[in-house]
Amino acid sequence: MSGSSKKDRTRRLAPAAVPWLLSLPALALFAAVLVIPLVMTVLLSFHDWSQYGGIKPVFILKNWREIWSDPYYAEMFLRTFRIAVLVTLTTAFVGAPEAYILNRMRPPWRGLFVLVLLGPLLISVVARTLGWALLFGGRTGVVNEALLRLHVISAPIPFMFTETGIVIALAHVLMPFMVLAVWAALQRLDPQIENAAASLGAGHLTILRRVILPQIVPGMLSGGIIVFALAASAFATPAIIGGRRLKVAATLAYDEFLNTLNWPLGAAVAVLLLAVLVAIVVAANRLIERRYAEVLG
């Protein structure tokens, strides 16, 4: 009885509705945890705020005008993207050779070094950053102390509260994304391609430059997009190493929300960061696809 009635109900549904119905839970979750908060944040960025009056739900451009006119915010965003670009370049220059070496390793060693490579992702950001601080933090950092005693340097290398420090720490943790992207590109290479180039008279360096590198550039670019986006939106590492003194867009938004309590301004900073990142990533991705689709597919 119940079986036949269930059958009837299914039959009454339009076939086109079934996929929608099946993906409804996922769509609801997506809307609840991503779309609605995002829309609310965008709306929040247009609200007014005052020291004593708190948030007023009106529609004004005050926050956006402030970000636009005050050079303080321009400096913040400029620093954020400067750091992101430097991190991307560092991971590309270190990560591509690293992936090439990893790809040529024999099985037991390869697994070991993949683990070493993924290490920073497995360690808490606090422990990792404190590790860097132990090495370079002020006069008592292990490396600084050793270099001072050896008279290689006359003053400790500054690390904490410097952009260099943030770049190094971010490059360290984001390296796996670059290495894995390049590694994937390397594994698509024809295993005989180096032999083919050698048989045509090319030496090792020529093979790397003329044959291997051009084929892993798409991998470096897609890895670069991931690293750039993660570096520009990173919060924990810049917060610990840069502290209050050296803010980036993410830590700035955090401070507006939790210290100044100016939520609308914080929301405007966060929305601007998101919009600029999305624009850069989409544009870069489209450029890469157009450039390499025909050649490498």
Place this chain on the structure above:
Amino acid sequence: MSFLELHELTKRYGDHTAVDRLTLSVQQSEFVSLLGPSGCGKTTTLQMIAGFVAPSAGAIALAGRDLLAVKPNRRGLGVVFQSYALFPHMTAAQNVAFGLEMQGVGRTERDKRVVDALALVGLSGFADRHPRRLSGGQQQRVALARALVIRPHILLLDEPLSNLDAKLREEMQIELRTIQRTVGTTTILVTHDQAEAMALSDRIVIMNHSRVEQIAAPQHAYERPATPFVARFLGKTNELAGSARAEGGETIVTIGPARWSHSRAKPGPIIAAVRPEKIAFAAPAADRFAGVVKTRIFQGNHWLYRVATSAGDIFVIRQNTGDDMPAEGEQVALVWRAEDMTVRGA
């Protein structure tokens, strides 16, 4: 002194011997195939000549000079790989030009030779295409042009046709042979396809289990296989047990009721190998080897018979001449000439 000399060439990987004391002399402009089942060491041999694999022992000499002392990128050998290994980020013309650039050939001459090489393989209109936009057969031709344009001392082909479909493979075989004859480059082909090896080569090196079984011209290896492996690997063959004995100054081979005088047989129990196309049908008689037709399959230009005999099933191939042929279930006698039999001691 021949052009390329491999002397006692050996490659061991731990306990496994991939190539065992291979000795081979190749003449200038000769087309030699290394033929054998997979894992017989033919590709390892090719890679040792190319310099991608270092031999464990033995020597390779090219025109009298020690080739092992030369780095792979200085050997001046053209290689065509099974996967073609084209540079996917370069156009067909750039792929072909790469080797000339490495040799430092000037721009004008380089462009001219690239055009000539692409014309030689029939790809004149495809110079600006990337490999991904070329068909398998076209990629194969680019790989061949790329290897030939540097005017290599030797052309090494590693299963170059195995990724093509049957019809295209046949076309490329003919074309490959024509091009090799035109250019006159000494060529070594690695293949597991016995028809391909026989169609293309001046001589075949048949390998099995890391060792050379026979080195001979295709027809000679087919008609006079040196080992049972060669007889089975090159084409179909029937094996029949019998005996041989000396009789009045000649050796008589007996299989069932049939007798042949055979000069190469040694007295004692023997196994005779006969190719299916060398066997003819005859009217049954008391002194003839007899059987019953089990199945016959029509294959256009020939008939393939399976005949049940006292020595087991025998394959017979007869040309389709339009004459009446024995039907299934019919009693037949099988006859062949003494010289069509390869006899070995059992």
